Amino acid sequence: xxxxxxxxxxxxxxxxxxxxxxxxxIALAALPITVTKGVMLIGxxxxxxxxxxxxxxxxxxxxxxxxxxxxKDATSTSDSTSSNxxxxxxxxxxxxxxxxxxxxxxxxxxxxxxxxxxxxxxxxVRVPVYADATARxxxxxxxxxxxxxxxxxxxxFQDYTAGSWxxxxxxGTFPNATTSVAGKLEIATQAELNAGTxxxxxxxxxxxxxxxxxxASQDNKWIYFASSAGSDTYAITATPAVTAYAAGQEFIxxxxxxxxxxxxxxxxxxGAKDIKKVVNGALADPETSxxxxxxxxxxxxxxxxxxxxxxxxxxxSTANSDTLTGGSDASALHAHDTVQSWFNISRIxxxxxxxxxxxxxxxxxxxxxxxxxxxxxxxxxxxAMTQINAAQFTVAAxxxxxxxxxxxxxxxxxxxxxxxDDGTTNTTNHNATETTDHVGFLIADGALYASVADxxxxxxxxxxxxxxxxxTIHEYYIEPSGSNYKFYIDGNLVHTSTANNxxxxxxxxxxxxxxxxxxxxxxxxxxxxxxFDE
Numbered sequence: 311x312x313x314x315x316x317x318x319x320x321x322x323x324x325x326x327x328x329x330x331x332x333x334x335x336i337a338l339a340a341l342p343i344t345v346t347k348g349v350m351l352i353g354x355x356x357x358x359x360x361x362x363x364x365x366x367x368x369x370x371x372x373x374x375x376x377x378x379x380x381x382k383d384a385t386s387t388s389d390s391t392s393s394n395x396x397x398x399x400x401x402x403x404x405x406x407x408x409x410x411x412x413x414x415x416x417x418x419x420x421x422x423x424x425x426x427x428x429x430x431x432x433x434x435v436r437v438p439v440y441a442d443a444t445a446r447x448x449x450x451x452x453x454x455x456x457x458x459x460x461x462x463x464x465x466x467f468q469d470y471t472a473g474s475w476x477x478x479x480x481x482g483t484f485p486n487a488t489t490s491v492a493g494k495l496e497i498a499t500q501a502e503l504n505a506g507t508x509x510x511x512x513x514x515x516x517x518x519x520x521x522x523x524x525x526a527s528q529d530n531k532w533i534y535f536a537s538s539a540g541s542d543t544y545a546i547t548a549t550p551a552v553t554a555y556a557a558g559q560e561f562i563x564x565x566x567x568x569x570x571x572x573x574x575x576x577x578x579x580x581g582a583k584d585i586k587k588v589v590n591g592a593l594a595d596p597e598t599s600x601x602x603x604x605x606x607x608x609x610x611x612x613x614x615x616x617x618x619x620x621x622x623x624x625x626x627s628t629a630n631s632d633t634l635t636g637g638s639d640a641s642a643l644h645a646h647d648t649v650q651s652w653f654n655i656s657r658i659x660x661x662x663x664x665x666x667x668x669x670x671x672x673x674x675x676x677x678x679x680x681x682x683x684x685x686x687x688x689x690x691x692x693x694a695m696t697q698i699n700a701a702q703f704t705v706a707a708x709x710x711x712x713x714x715x716x717x718x719x720x721x722x723x724x725x726x727x728x729x730x731d732d733g734t735t736n737t738t739n740h741n742a743t744e745t746t747d748h749v750g751f752l753i754a755d756g757a758l759y760a761s762v763a764d765x766x767x768x769x770x771x772x773x774x775x776x777x778x779x780x781x782t783i784h785e786y787y788i789e790p791s792g793s794n795y796k797f798y799i800d801g802n803l804v805h806t807s808t809a810n811n812x813x814x815x816x817x818x819x820x821x822x823x824x825x826x827x828x829x830x831x832x833x834x835x836x837x838x839x840x841x842f843d844e
Contacts, residue, residue: 319345319406323352324371327378329397335374341366342406344430349380349409352398359396362387362411384411436460437467443475486514498522504531506550534562534606542573543582544601552578557613562606568782569601575609575616584615593617599783605800680717680836685823712788713839714821718753718780719832726753726823726833728786730816732765744768747812749795750820751786760797760805764813771797771805778804783836 324337342348350361350373360382364375377387379394389411440446442463450457457470458478467478487493495517496510503518503526510516518526526532532548539545546563555577563575572595574582586593587600596618601607609616675682710730718724725741729750742754745763752759752770758780761770778784778799787798797805819840823833 321404323398323400323402323404326400327352327396327398330392330395331378332395333378334376335367335372336361336363336376337370337372338404339371341368341371341373345406348412349407350404351407352404353396353402357396357398359394359398360384360407360409362409380409380411384409386411446475488515500525504529504549506532530562533560534564536564537566537575539566539576541567542569542571543576544573544585545576545579545582548578552580555580555583555611555613557611559611560608561616562608564606565601565603567603568599569596570598571595573601583611585609585618586615587618602782602784602800677834680715680834682832682834683821683823684830684832710790710819711841712750712786712819713837713841714786714835715783715837716786716821717783717834717836718823719834721756721775721779721781724753724756724780724823724831726780726821726831727751728753728821729788730812730819732812732816732818742770747816749788749807749812749816751797753780756780760807762795762807762811764810767810769807769810774799774804 319342321338321340324339327333327336346366347364348362350363352359352361359378360380361373362377362380362384363373366373377390379390379392379396380387381389381391381394384390437458437460438449439460439462440449443461446459446461446468450459453470453475455470455472459468459475460466461468464477468475469478470476485491485493487495494512494514496512496514498507498510498516498518500522502510502516503522507516532550535546535548537544537546544563544565546561548561552559559577561575561577573585575585576582585596585601587596588594593615600618608619610619611617673684675684712730714728716728718726727748727750729748731748731750732746742752742757742759744752744754744761745766745768747763747765749762752761756775757773758775758778759770759773761768763769785798785800787801789796789798791806794807794811796803797807819838821833821835821838823831
């Protein structure tokens with residue numbers, strides 16, 4: 311066992327020592343402060359003597375229970391030779407040293423020692439190490455409770471508890487933590503955390519580390535689930551399982567199909583609950599295609615039903631859209647008085663500055679939920695569109711934002727444009743390499759691109775139709791971002807332009823469909839709006 315020494319402790323002899331003497335008490339000029347037993351080196355040069363002391367007397371500054379003449383490599387106090395006992399004068403140097411006697415032997419020979427105070431060790435302290443259980447049992451023939459060893463073969467600390475050796479990590483020494491007992495815990499894996507697992511492989515309760523908790527929270531692992539069961543009867547299986555409905559529960563549902571009207575949600579087979587949306591301050595059933603396949607929506611349970619908070623909660627109903635005729639009725643139903651600098655089309659009603667344009671024999675048809683624009687089938691270049699024209703605004707002088715809720719009737723060989731341009735969309739057959747001044751969504755042979763051009767060079771996204779099929783209702787939104795533009799579909803940022811943004815020729819806001827051959831093309835406009843700074 312090694313004892314802490316007072317590094318640098320030096321003093322001098324306060325008495326004369328004779329060669330061959332058997333002094334058991336030696337007076338020093340000073341004593342070490344913290345060490346009460348150890349080895350002193352007296353003298354210097356060729357006249358050095360190692361002396362063991364077992365006690366100190368602070369009152370007389372004496373070291374006592376001394377053994378003089380220790381061998382240099384002594385491992386017990388019996389390792390003393392008379393020839394090592396030298397003469398020393400008063401004032402000879404004395405210093406406290408590390409010695410093999412103190413490192414390799416128990417403090418008092420082979421006896422056990424009870425320590426009533428604190429011992430501070432300058433080096434490492436280790437328990438006995440044995441190759442395996444056989445070697446341990448051979449060395450410790452009479453183990454006692456409280457002993458500890460390290461088993462190299464098992465790679466484990468072992469404690470002797472209640473009459474047997476127990477692996478420390480098995481829980482035999484330290485109990486598993488509970489709500490009332492301090493004990494062992496196990497760090498959860500990301501998979502265990504995501505699944506809401508309570509107990510780990512060791513049998514201890516699981517706790518999550520901040521980085522794993524952050525991932526689970528950011529990924530909405532506990533509230534985001536794909537639905538099954540089909541249109542209008544959505545069902546999800548939450549993990550960990552929800553055992554009862556409770557007001558305030560929130561779920562993000564990725565629907566497998568679109569709804570056709572009123573619909574329900576069943577969580578963990580607890581029973582179907584109505585899904586409602588907020589319309590004009592009141593709860594109402596979702597309308598057809600309010601829920602779109604693979605477009606997640608959020609619901610909150612209010613204690614009776616699930617209320618949609620996205621994506622359509624609070625929008626006007628189709629019935630209210632039918633009554634959008636302006637005046638007090640429009641203001642009461644749709645809060646027009648609170649909307650400034652917006653031009654909007656909903657259904658067939660047109661505001662000042664709007665045009666319906668067709669080439670040759672194209673047609674417009676009022677539907678239950680929007681305005682159908684169909685180009686003529688007589689040949690290529692026929693078009694049909696809704697438009698806010700140059701008489702209303704000039705994009706170059708305004709901070710324009712564009713919004714549309716649109717569905718094209720087909721995907722095959724379908725061409726069209728949704729956005730802001732220089733007025734040539736009514737005569738231009740849009741294609742994937744369009745370079746006329748524009749910022750908008752290009753539909754070219756069924757492919758969908760977010761695109762800008764400055765009249766000479768185009769910059770566009772990759773084809774987006776794989777994620778946003780054009781024959782499904784989507785919300786398209788474009789807004790300026792510094793000198794560039796950001797493009798959104800259904801609230802998701804899908805592209806940001808970085809170059810070749812349009813010049814001052816931009817002046818119209820259009821939604822249109824163009825014939826690339828002798829075939830009618832159709833687009834249905836559910837909502838179309840722009841806003842700009844006054």
